[in-house]
Amino acid sequence: MRLSRDKNSFKISVGPVHPALKEPIQLNCLIAGEKIKSVDFELSQAHRGIEWIATRRNPIQILYLAERICGICNICHTISFCTAVEKIAGIEVPARAQYVRTMGAELERIHSHLLWAGVAAHELGFDSAMHYTWKAREKVLDVIELLSGNRITKGIPTIGGVRRDFEEKNHAKIIEAVEYYRSVFGKLKAIFLDDPVIKSRTKDIGVLTKKDALTLCAVGPTARASGIARDVRQDEPYAAYPDFGLKAITPDQLTGEIKGDVFDRIVVRLLEVAQSADILEFCVKNMPGGKIVYEEKPIKLLAQLKGVHGEATGRLEAPRGEVFHYVKLVGEESPYSWKVKPPTYSNLLPWIPMLEGEQVADIPIIAASIDPCMSCCNRAVVAENNENVLNHDMLHRLSVEKTENIRGQLA
């Protein structure tokens, strides 16, 4: 899509590196006065060739590659990849491992949503609210440390289970964190949802109608805030979710109405923090015993995977929406193909109806409201208008030509 200019409008570019966006993407907005008339964006500013690298690695090595697709929702990508491989090889994951995976994913959701709430507050200019939410986020990082030893990148799921356990001695600490988040939820609700300034900056701003959300295939909290009660954990429950019986969160559960604006997206994420706390409590109380991994010896596992053929998909609900992994194994050490579709990829097009008609000053909060994660969705680089791209050789040649020109003139 190209933006067509007329003489009353200006084009402004936000990004790829811009203080209002924490991630590399270029938003081109056509504005008339303060109003945004139309929007276009250019993706793939941070292509890393992850899928290509994976075709040169074995599945155990890919676990850690998958983890690095995204900094925040790292466990979701690993579990998704594992699920796909497990389906191909017909590996059954022990019940306890399913619970540990669920807990890891829910801890991550709390962490991600609180981080987002802080960023949203910062974008609106409420830095004290940002620090307060980020302080609240520390608690969940402490619990993640109990499981993995690290704060963010966990390295816990493996094909056929998990590598470390949530031992019984740590359960009290998890329950303590659950209680803490229940108390913090009330405060966050008061800070974010009852404040008149935040309300007027976010209500009826960046509206995504249910129809637009459906046509543009929005996922996760972005779709749920527009009233689409879809959640992979509810529609196609995996891991421990069938036992919990999760219901997708929509904003009307708290406010009684669905508008699909930025405010509703805050509501959905805060409610999901409370829901995740409930899931964590459920998991701790109902944790089955037994093994945590199907095959303890990674080398044996690799040998088994080397003999299998087939393709499968793994999908699950990451904090930002549905993550989708496709894997094809052809009886070799490395997979023949691995395709990843992260949630932000689906949530970018909804930016267009959200931003159109809004003011330039609303770009940061609307852009942030889908909780974008750009480097996750950079799967390909398209070099358009190749003749206009000056590469190093061309530049060097131009420079040499100039020197020679000047030399000729001086001689």
Added chain:
Amino acid sequence: MFEMAKELLRQLFKKPATNEFPAKHAPKSVLKLLEKVSKGKARLNPPIPVPEKFRGKIDYDRNKCIGCKLCIKVCPAAAVVFQEKERKIKYICSRCTFCAQCVDVCPVNALTLSNEFLIADYKRD
């Protein structure tokens, strides 16, 4: 921001949530401060212990290693290289992602996890 203002006031009377620096304020001279500490005239805040399952720098016991190359096979970051002549491995810390997969796989426990995390250096190995 009435609710926030109340919360901020409450926070004023609480202990800081962040971990303490060794010294509250940056000293004019670190060496002098250390000297004072060694004489017992000043006190540093002790470091926070690492979590129980912390995965730090990998320790390698050359004598135990049988050169089976399993760690090389699973290492996602090519942080382990094989030394043909000695039939031993070399661990390159600057490439390591601290996933501990090599520790899990080593049949003779030649690789172990340490608590060491201060690994910034001017030299690569």
